[in-house]
Amino acid sequence: MTDPRTVYLSDYRPYSHLVDQVDLTVRLAPRATRVDARLHLRPNPAARGRHVLRLDGEDLRLVSVRLDGTLLDLTPDDTGLTVPADLLPEAPFVLETTVEISPETNTALEGLYMSKGMYCTQCEAEGFRKITFYPDRPDVMAPFKVRIESDLPVLLSNGNPVASGPGWAEWHDPWPKPAYLFALVAGDLVAHRDSFTTRSGHAVDLAVWVRAADIDRCAYAMDSLIRSMKWDEQTYGREYDLDVFNIVAVDDFNMGAMENKGLNIFNSKLVLASPETATDDDYARIEAVIAHEYFHNWTGNRITCRDWFQLCLKEGLTVFRDQQFSGDMRSHAVKRIEDVLTLRARQFREDQGPLAHPVRPESFVEINNFYTATVYEKGAEIIGMLKRLVGDDGYARALDLYFDRHDGHAATIEDWLKVFEDATGRDLTQFKRWYSEAGTPRVTVSEAWNPGPQGGTYTLTLTQVNPPTPGQPDKGAKVIPVAVGLLNPNGDEVVPTTVLELTKGSQSFRFEGLAARPIPSILRGFSAPVVLERAVSAQERAFLLAHDTDPFNRWEAGRSLARDMLVAMVAKGAGVSPAWAEALPQLVLDDSLDPAFRALALRLPAEDDIAQTLHAAGTVPDPDAIRAARRAAATALAQRLAPHLPGLIAGLTDSGPFTADARAAGRRALKTAALQLLARVDGGAAAEAAYAAANNMTEEVGALAALLDIGKGAAELARFETRWSGNALVMDKWFALQVALAAPDQAAAVTRRLTERPDFDWKNPNRFRAVIGALSGNHAGFHHAGGDGYRTVADWLLKLDPLNPQTAARMSTAFETWRRYDAGRQALAQAELRRILAAPGLSRDLSEMAGRMLAG
Ligand code: BES
Ligand code: ZN
Secondary structure: OOOOOOHHHHHOOOOOOEEEEEEEEEEEOEEEEEEEEEEEEEEEOOOOOOEEEEEOHHHHOOEEEEOEEEEEEEOOOOOOEEEEEHHHOOOOOOEEEEEEEEHHHHOOEEEEEEEOOEEEEOOOOOOOHHOEEEOOOOOOOOEEEEEOOOOOOEEEEEOOOOOEEEEEEEEEEEEOHHHHHHHHEOOOEEEEEEEEEEOOOOOOEEEEEEHHHHHOOOOHHHHHHHHHHHHHHHHOOOOOOOOOOEEEEEOOOOEEEEEEOOOEEHHHHOOOOOOOOOOOOHHHHHHHHHHHHHOOOOOOOEEEEEEHHHHHHHHHHHHHHHHHHHHOOHHHHHHHHHOOOOHHHHHHHHHHHHOOOOOOOOOEEEHHOOHHHHHHHHHHHHHHHHHHHHHHHHHHHHHHHHHHHHOOOOOOOOHHHHHHHHHOOOOOOOOOHHHOOOOOEEEEEEEEEEOOOOOOEEEEEEEOOOOOOOOOOOOOOOOOEEEEEEOOOOOOOOEEEEEEOOOOOEEEEEEEEEOOOOEEEEEEHOOOOEEEEOOOOHHHHHHHHOOOOOHHHHHHHHHHHHHHHHHHHHHHHOOOOOOHHHHHHHHHHHOOOOHHHHHHHHHOOOOHOOOOHHHHOOOOOOOOHHHHHHHHHHHHHHHHHHHHHHHHHHHHOOOOOOOOHHHHHHHHHHHHHHHHHHHHHHHHHHHHHHHHHOHHHHHEEEEEEEEOOOOHHHHHHHHHHHOOOOOOHHHHHHHHHHHHHOOOOOHHHHHHHHHOOOOOOOOOOHHHHHHHHHHOOOOOHHHOOOOHHHHHHHHHHHHHHHHHHHHHHHHHHHHHOHOOOHHHHHHHHHHHHHHHHHOOOOOOHHHHHHHHHHOO
């Protein structure tokens, strides 16, 4: 059953016309904003023949249309306006439209809308059509002039400011851009200012715009921006290209942030930070997202996407770039581990279920549903593999060629791969399957050892299996770079990291002249987004945990030990593994290691990860058993470490002033992890003391979480609320923690109680996500056998959908794993998905998601 609204990659055609210039005048009024658009158009020589002029437009009240000054009598339909071919000159012409829109009643937060008295826009992917009639597609690029009229004191748009007076401002963006990068902001805002001089000497005025009350929480965002600008010059040779760069923080925002040319718009949670209100994770996220949106100026804006099927061209590459940046700013080892944790938790999960799709999909119904972990995170992994295959120099040459060849254009994945082929001479035909085929390859390993007089030969045989995904039953072999190192039994590295290229179904690789049978360290640095399937003894994992020179695989060894143990506990009723319980404390107490790394080693696989592993192995996961096993393991570890924990915590307690750098954050992360373990054996005494003593948000929520996790913390919750009730971003944490850490049979009830509070502002996406997202993320709570978790989430998705379909659809992925579970749970989840799909007036966004989840 295909939806008649499906869009196909294979249907791409160039647009009928070129837009040489756009002049917009926007007269702001809450319910009757007037938009005058003057489009300078001419027939596109690349689109042969005579064409109608089709402009996209939704929810617009058309006032007038003029062609070269002559009034036309045209009536738009639901999705746009057509000017018949016989009215159109075969030479350049000017089309003027006037429309009226109502930002105040725009609850979808797409197009022009209002948030707390301020006007702002979100146009990606297809929001510009809710502002004016326009060819709203990324391959139509034009310079924009914008005049804003409003009594509000700050009026911003893309590009450089040209002129302003009381009640108006004019902006000019000289760089041709697609409409999705258009932005406009008007409000009573103040600026945190700084400046940056590019390496060719161009001075850029920088500003972070916020409400007056937030002005003292902008410094970190500004600092991150300046470091991003410098980094992109040093690492990619990319300079900024306008006189100003503005960032605006908005409270009501569907996504994290948006890279509009010269005027980035951010969810305020990704701008505002102070030690008292932001956690270390918030700081790291702000740094990464500021960088990400800034880096889009070249990878996304100067070079954009031909169509939305090419989304990974900008998003995968820009995520890869922001990951490199965060690694350079902090620790590459820690960043790689965190990125792989996210990849497995979100992208592998997606790839395993009904929503699996290629990094470059071939069709979609609603493009907003394809801003996925696959497009972003797997898209970034593909670029990491390319870099590994062609080397750092090859990568640098390919990127230089990319910027050179495609600047100012709308490009495709074919263009992207071609620059690598041309710059390095490598044939990427087979590699391209990574873009077109969904699913996570599984790589199995077998070993052979032949001792000999000139040293022994060790043979590794790698085999890949590419599992079927919806619509793609059969797949070809992928090019998989497998980074391998070999260790001697005494722990010395005998073969340093070498990249093996697996290109066939099965292949053997030989290492000769070895004195002893080596212990292999495979998939170092997580060199490819695959599942490595290899039965390894606990002893060998413990050996790698102690000796591997590759920090990622060292962490992975501990992770695998824990995973194997938890799977055995759940599936076979096994007890806590002695190998794990002995090896882990040694690592955690090793002061020569980075505290951030030790904190990551302490983190047990999440309940959903364990369910994913069980499901992949053909076992039906029992959420209650998974939760019980995980908690039993944590308690066993806590008991073993108990004598050392108070000393560890004391040694990690810093008395000086707060700093947000990676070193200090790593110490706080390990301290918090230790505190959460200690709570399992001391009844929460240390966590209560830590809560009382906390002078930063990381330690405040860390201690509170430790208490809630053992069923305590009521007094602290009340104190937290009293202290922070005036700060919505901090209160989001308060809402989320209670639901995330509620007992499985309480999770839905806690959610219901919180949603009845007057401060549960469910139209605000951050607050909605804090509560409903936390319920979806509470594995045993969401999958509670009574079905109240499923029902509560479905109720809220249905309530949100008519107002904000985009956020409702995104959050519906809570249900993407429903087929993993037992028949009883499956029936309950399926009934909720069917109830959603049957709802009258359901949005295209949510109906596509519910339909795919039921079908796949
Ligand atoms: N271009 C996107 C924002 C966007 C996403 C607009 C979906 C419209 C629909 C932006 O560059 C982005 O990717 N933002 C991410 C954060 C980023 C660090 C991965 C986001 O908003 O979550
Ligand atoms: Zn992006």
